[in-house]
Amino acid sequence: MALLEIEDLSVTFPTSSGPFRAVEGVDLAVDQGEFLGVVGESGSGKSVTMLALMGLLPPQATIEAKRLVFEGRDLRKISSHDRRRIVGREIAMIFQEPMSSLNPCFTVGFQIREALGKQGLDRAARRRRAVELLDEVGIPAPEERLSAFPHQLSGGMSQRVMIAMMLAGGPRLLVADEPTTALDVTIQAQILDLLRRLQRDKGMALILITHDMAVVAETAERVLVMYAGQPVEEQAARGLFARPRHPYAEALLEALPERGFGKRRLPTIPGVVPGALDRPKSCVFHPRCRYAQDDCRTVRPPFAPLHGDPNVRVRCFHPRNEDARVAEEAR
């Protein structure tokens, strides 16, 4: 049984020009100890999906889903009190801006101890546990850091503190929303290493949201590609990088500088991501797709297993790289 199952999730925000579906048709499953990468441009609905799971969206947002199940518990049906016992303990989340994600008025120690709050530990035990957690995320002199205020920490340190804080509840699933985007490149690698190490050591599932394909290539086992609020492709990381099936995923990979070697100009995807009002009713990517045909302009393709293979799902009528499959089958 999967740890987390999301089926047909949609999130709608009321706007002055009518309701806006930020996210629709998201199907997602994460197994125990699995590392899932979620990739997409800004505004593709990656963060909104995860905030919906955490129950952190503003109250105006309407969340609908056929299934929203964590460890067999239906998150749609439990009370907000029970949900808070899951969120923050069994599911934890870290964010893009570590510097502003810590409360400037409270010490690091306070904020970590608070996360430990309900576990029946006394003061001294909580303090020891906080030191252990800081040590675990690689913070030097953790004892001294307890009395530090967030503004005394660097961005990388803040993110480590965030991670320590979120580990306090012993989560089964950690959602990392662009955890390295605001950090220096060298620090980025350190934080990613830390996350990967923690995921392996603790057998914790990890969902890494990022817009950086290279980050996913280095770390994730499986990848979900999102575009304009919808998942468009999902498969094992290795498969995706070898043989992307959705034209958008293919175009994203072609645009990687690492792959543009020897070319005079880096390939780009023409056009822009559709905004709130001009999302096509049919395939959302067809206006920018090189391979779009008539059916793409009239009907929305389902997000379905490709050729009956449940490990590869694509939202496209004309998936790419079919030749390779034919060649494979012929062999």
Added chain:
Amino acid sequence: MLQFFLRRVLLVIPTFIGLTLVAFVFIHLLPGDPITVMLGERALDPEREAEMRAALGVDLPLWQQYFRYVWHVLQGDLGQSFVTRRPITSEFFALFPATVELGVCAMIFAVALGVPAGVLAAANRGSFIDHSIMAVSLTGYSMPIFWWGLLLIILFSGILGWTPVSGRIDFLYFIEPVTGFMLIDSLLSDQEGAFGSAFSHLVLPAVAVGTIPLAVIARQTRSAMLEVLSEDYVRTARAKGLAPWRVVGVHALRNALIPVVTVIGLLVGTLFAGAILTETIFAWPGVGKWLVDSIFRRDYPAVQGGLLLIAVVVMAVNLVVDLLYGLINPRIRHVR
């Protein structure tokens, strides 16, 4: 931090010079001549008049009068009242506790209601609760104090008969002034019902003085909370699975209080302005009423000294608030 401290304390000097100048100049702009008033009908003898002017120093050029004045002020001598012939400072400080008592209670009332009201409004932004709280607060802010005080008297003293109309305590009690604060002195006096009487005398004036600060604090708290509630760290607090009251009441409020404390400091000036009117309406024997009486008596040194002392108090409170600011805002405390 030390630098912040020193710079803030040094700022007091130019402010003080400004204060003395304003107090001095404004008083001399007022129409009416105190010597004429003092001499009354006997002001027929020019020699006697000149003698008196010389004795009081009002015959000197203005700038000399100013420096003399500042010199005396620095020595704690604000002169004598023209009317009672007693030192201004002793008059002022005899009445000052009454005003402080009124002001402190008004501020407690304003903060105790204003902060929760602002938090409630912000937490329910755009709802009926929010709109009602803001409407009431705007009404409170727009209410002229003298009128509001009278309305309170008419309703609670006149129609309902719950509270006394004026004074600090019933004539039944004789309270030895130990601290000058009637609430405390009445407790110390051990007289049955004295404290209750003192309290019921205090309620209405405190509400009257506290209403405008209450409205300002509620609005300030609301807007600070709204800003803070959209911060990333509030989302983090919720992601930790904390109860909503803890997210709002601890994580958000602690940050929202920083601007609110500054406003509370600035409101001390408003408080005195309110006290002047309120003390007059409720016959509250504090410095506000004394100041108004002194103005009517053209008691120059009293008005001048009273204004200066009030200004110094406001200045001192703001100094304390600014220094406190460092305590509640860690980002200031740790600057170099």
